[in-house]
Amino acid sequence: MPGFGILAAVLGIVMAMNTIGAGAGSAEIAEKVAAAMVGTFIGIFFCYGVLDPLSNVMKQLVKQELSTLECVKVVLVTHVSGKPPLLAIDAGRRLVQLNIKPSFATLEGWIDALSQAGDGGDRRTPNRRAGDPK
Numbered sequence: 001m002p003g004f005g006i007l008a009a010v011l012g013i014v015m016a017m018n019t020i021g022a023g024a025g026s027a028e029i030a031e032k033v034a035a036a037m038v039g040t041f042i043g044i045f046f047c048y049g050v051l052d053p054l055s056n057v058m059k060q061l062v063k064q065e066l067s068t069l070e071c072v073k074v075v076l077v078t079h080v081s082g083k084p085p086l087l088a089i090d091a092g093r094r095l096v097q098l099n100i101k102p103s104f105a106t107l108e109g110w111i112d113a114l115s116q117a118g119d120g121g122d123r124r125t126p127n128r129r130a131g132d133p134k
Contacts, residue, residue: 001043001044001046001047001051002043002044002047003043004039004042004043004046005039005040005041005042005043005044005047006040006043007039007043008035008036008038008039008040008042008043009036009037009039009040010036011036011039012032012033012035012036012037012039013032013033013036015032015035015036016029016032016033016036019032067095067097070095071092071093071095071096072092074091074092074094074095075088075089075091075092076088078091078092085111086107086108086111089107089111090104090107093107
């Protein structure tokens with residue numbers, strides 16, 4: 001858009017010079033220069049007043065989505081590398097934004113509640129089978 005503004009300014013000045021060559025009066029020249037300035041204003045306004053804020057919002061939405069996926073990736077990679085589930089989830093918790101990040105104790109309470117509800121109160125970790133030693 002700034003390029004559009006510069007192009008409008010150049011074209012407006014070229015048109016103004018063209019009217020000077022044709023013997024135009026100062027009113028006609030002023031009209032052509034004003035058109036050049038309006039084009040410049042429109043280019044700068046849309047760039048910094050519309051497109052820049054819009055692109056920043058889009059960038060923040062993409063960054064938020066990527067941070068969620070990054071958190072899931074860290075949990076999965078940490079768990080696959082052999083860490084206990086609680087430590088794997090805590091590694092992902094560190095990437096969560098501060099305003100929504102649960103404390104470690106809260107997270108541990110949620111995991112305990114899920115493990116009790118999911119396997120009837122059996123406190124084994126999810127990767128162990130019934131016959132495996134603890």
